[in-house]
Amino acid sequence: MSHNNYQDFVNIDEFKYAAEKKLPRMVYDYYASGSFDQITLAENQNYFSRIKLLPRCLIDVSNVDMRTNVLGIDLSFPLMIAPTAMQKMAHPVGETATWSAANELGTSMTLSSLSTTSIEELSKHANGNPGWFQLYVFKDRAITKNLVQRAEQIGYKAIVLTVDTPYLGRREADYRNGFRLPHGLKLQNFSDLPLADVEGGLNAYVATMIDSSLTWKDLDWLKSITKLPIIVKGVMSPRDAEIAVTHGVDAIIVSNHGARQLDTAPSTIEVLPYIVKAVNGRCPVILDGGVRRGTDILKALACGAKAVMIGRPVLWGLAVGGKDGVKRVLSLLHDELKLSMALAGVKSISQINKSLIWDPSEYTKL
Ligand SMILES: Cc1cc2nc3c(=O)[nH]c(=O)nc-3n(C[C@H](O)[C@H](O)[C@H](O)COP(=O)(O)O)c2cc1C
Numbered sequence: 212m213s214h215n216n217y218q219d220f221v222n223i224d225e226f227k228y229a230a231e232k233k234l235p236r237m238v239y240d241y242y243a244s245g246s247f248d249q250i251t252l253a254e255n256q257n258y259f260s261r262i263k264l265l266p267r268c269l270i271d272v273s274n275v276d277m278r279t280n281v282l283g284i285d286l287s288f289p290l291m292i293a294p295t296a297m298q299k300m301a302h303p304v305g306e307t308a309t310w311s312a313a314n315e316l317g318t319s320m321t322l323s324s325l326s327t328t329s330i331e332e333l334s335k336h337a338n339g340n341p342g343w344f345q346l347y348v349f350k351d352r353a354i355t356k357n358l359v360q361r362a363e364q365i366g367y368k369a370i371v372l373t374v375d376t377p378y379l380g381r382r383e384a385d386y387r388n389g390f391r392l393p394h395g396l397k398l399q400n401f402s403d404l405p406l407a408d409v410e411g412g413l414n415a416y417v418a419t420m421i422d423s424s425l426t427w428k429d430l431d432w433l434k435s436i437t438k439l440p441i442i443v444k445g446v447m448s449p450r451d452a453e454i455a456v457t458h459g460v461d462a463i464i465v466s467n468h469g470a471r472q473l474d475t476a477p478s479t480i481e482v483l484p485y486i487v488k489a490v491n492g493r494c495p496v497i498l499d500g501g502v503r504r505g506t507d508i509l510k511a512l513a514c515g516a517k518a519v520m521i522g523r524p525v526l527w528g529l530a531v532g533g534k535d536g537v538k539r540v541l542s543l544l545h546d547e548l549k550l551s552m553a554l555a556g557v558k559s560i561s562q563i564n565k566s567l568i569w570d571p572s573e574y575t576k577l
């Protein structure tokens with residue numbers, strides 16, 4: 212067996228480069244791409260780098276406690292795994308490897324509706340504790356209802372309703388490459404239905420199958436068919452956050468879908484403080500998009516997020532080293548956050564607040 216040196220990688224970028232070398236071009240491009248000119252893709256990371264952290268000194272940081280809890284889920288640190296479709300393209304073990312890595316590191320994952328491992332298979336692997344289930348609402352409501360009820364019955368703890376995908380954003384590399392699900396792989400939640408194949412590419416799939424007429428009324432319908440908490444994923448406008456809260460959602464995920472939908476949308480970290488203000492403590496707010504460093508997690512929490520999610524870094528870990536690759540990705544971010552908290556002068560999650568972010572206007576009158 213060839214020597215795998217990913218255990219020596221010191222940051223997430225190294226995983227990305229290694230995954231690019233290892234994966235077929237079509238798969239890597241699908242995972243990596245943003246839409247159109249990928250302005251938002253760059254901005255998701257760049258905006259983080261423009262925010263400055265202000266360290267406090269002479270605080271006993273010999274013990275840093277990163278534990279937290281989101282909607283009843285205990286986390287060893289405030290990071291969860293975002294739903295990403297078709298993980299068996301990255302590694303033959305796919306979603307179950309990701310779940311195991313998350314579980315061993317004391318965190319949790321959300322299974323995509325469009326997974327290459329079924330709702331039931333993952334739950335069996337997870338001993339009935341599979342995490343959250345991400346829902347795409349199909350035009351055929353019987354299919355949608357079936358997904359939700361299977362997830363509820365078999366032990367998923369919340370439904371993550373994705374609200375930013377009435378159509379798929381245009382990722383140009385996927386057109387060039389003629390992206391399709393590789394032979395031998397299926398969207399396992401639909402076993403033998405025609406729905407399980409992505410023969411004509413993803414854009415056609417979404418346009419044909421996914422309900423682009425979805426509105427807030429459908430959120431009420433969803434609530435009527437399940438007792439599980441409902442989390443809306445893909446909120447970017449503070450106005451929509453307000454509407455979501457009035458519809459009684461249990462949490463909001465501030466997300467621009469990893470910059471794969473509307474290009475030139477703002478970065479998620481830029482809108483986060485405004486959404487937190489609009490929500491005003493009425494439900495937890497989670498952020499995803501561009502989180503690649505422990506300092507990014509610290510900044511998101513300082514802006515009021517309860518936790519963050521990562522998408523692509525997990526796919527890079529999975530591609531490079533399966534379960535152990537994902538574990539290494541998670542532990543890098545875990546250790547980076549711990550060090551960053553200590554260097555900033557905070558020893559627990561509850562001590563993180565916006566005073567950690569450098570804002571000269573707060574000090575001009577001192
Ligand atoms: C390859 C890929 C597939 C994705 N599939 C889904 C999906 O099936 N459902 C969903 O709600 N979001 C999906 N997303 C969006 C992620 O859940 C998440 O919002 C995004 O990846 C976060 O940004 P990051 O990759 O910069 O961490 C996908 C993202 C990527 C990169």
Ligand SMILES: CC(C)CC(=O)C(=O)O
Pocket residue numbers: 296325376379413417468471
């Ligand atoms: C199959 C797609 C709808 C999955 C997705 O959300 C994405 O590619 O961004």
